[in-house]
Amino acid sequence: MVALGSPTRFRHEALLYRGEPEYVGVVQEFVRAGVAGGEPVLVAVPGRRLDLLRRVLGAVGERVRFVDMTGVGRNPGRIISVWYEFVREHTAGGRRVRGVGEPVWPGRSPEELVECQRSEALVNVAFGLVPAWWLLCPYDVVGLPAGVVSRACRHHPFVWRDGAHRAGGGVEVVDPLAGALPEPPGVAVGVAFTASELRRARHTVARVAREAGLPPARVDDLVLAMGEAAANSLRHGGGRGLVRVWRHRGSVVCEVRDAGRILDPLVGRLPPEPHRYSGRGLWLVHHLCDLVQVRSGPAGTVVRMRMEVPERGRMG
Structure with missing residues (x-):
């Protein structure tokens, strides 16, 4: 049962649920309470759950915004921008808002799970000073690995479990850019570039992507994303860089x-401000690719972009 009134400051809460009945019962009551209080509500959950909640909410659902998290959150690096736009639109004048966001579901790849965890930790940074909104993040304790659920508890200041709200044991401070990415599991084609060699790098990426069976429009998206990341290298990374491309799973x-x-x-x-150029390149990269992993430290920066090849088009 929803035992709390709407918070007066940002409340980032993990809902640890067991089974669909508990999920539906808690989430639909949470949404109904927000609508009854005149609060804008955004529900961003995987498609099947989205359809289920629409049916259960009935007429109340007509006053709720629904988005499919498997689309907007396919790349976890896009999720914060969804909430940012919603909060910016509705919190003027201190208005309270609610959100339900389910970024993690059974079937996410190990790489996606890591990026989801980093995104959840960054939500506390992005919205820590935003007043009067409540973000509830459901986690399936039966279908998800125990380590994923345990880490979710460390990234949410509040945890809702077995009908009770509890303060978390302290939010883990995470550097989302730290750490190393594993080396390519097979042969990678590499092109070192400066401004004069960027065209060759684009051609190489396009060739490998086409040979792998990536559809033409997605080949163009990947080449554009690579170009944006490479432009950042030329501008901020010493005027040179290295592009590598390979096939994997x-x-x-x-x-x-x-x-x-x-x-x-x-x-x-975050969506780039109209008057600022900084950040536009990586924002575009996040919105073009199926998965983006960014790591940066004293040794340099890596931007890794993944595009899934449709099964019917896969080559070799």
Whole structure:
């Protein structure tokens, strides 16, 4: 049961549920309470759950905004921008809002799970000073690995379990840019570039993507994303970099490495301001690709971009 009134400051809460009946019961009551209080509500959950909640909410659902998390959150690096736009639109004048966001579901790849966890930790940074909104994040304790659920508890200041709200044991402070990415599991084609060699890098990425069976429009998206990341290397990474591209588990993976360092953990995750150029490139990369992994430290920066090849088009 929803035992709390609407908060007066940002409340980031994990809902640990067991089974569909508990999920539906808690989430629909949470949404109904928000609507009854005149609060705008955004529900961003995987498609099947989205349809289920629409049916259960009935007429109340007509006053709720629904988005399919498997679309907007396919790349976890896009999720914060969804909430940012919603909050910016509705919280003027101190208005309270609610959201239900389910970024993690059974079937996410290990790489996606890591990026989801980093995104959840960054939500506390992005919205910590935003008043009067409540974000409830359901986690399936039966279908998800125990480690994923345990980490969710460390990234949410509040945890809702077995009908009770509890304060978390302290939010884990995470550097979302830290750490190393594993080396390519097979042969990677590499092209070192400066401004004069960027065209060759684009041609190489396009060739590998086409040979892997990526549809033409997605080849163009990957080449554009690579170009944006490489432009950042030229501008902020010492004027040079390295592009590598390879195939892995039904996907085409492309990465750009350089000697620069990213200091803003939210760069590329928030919509760029109209009057600022900084951050536009990585924001576009996040919105073009199926998965984006960014790591940055004293040794330099890596932007890794993944595009899934449709099964019917896979080559070799």
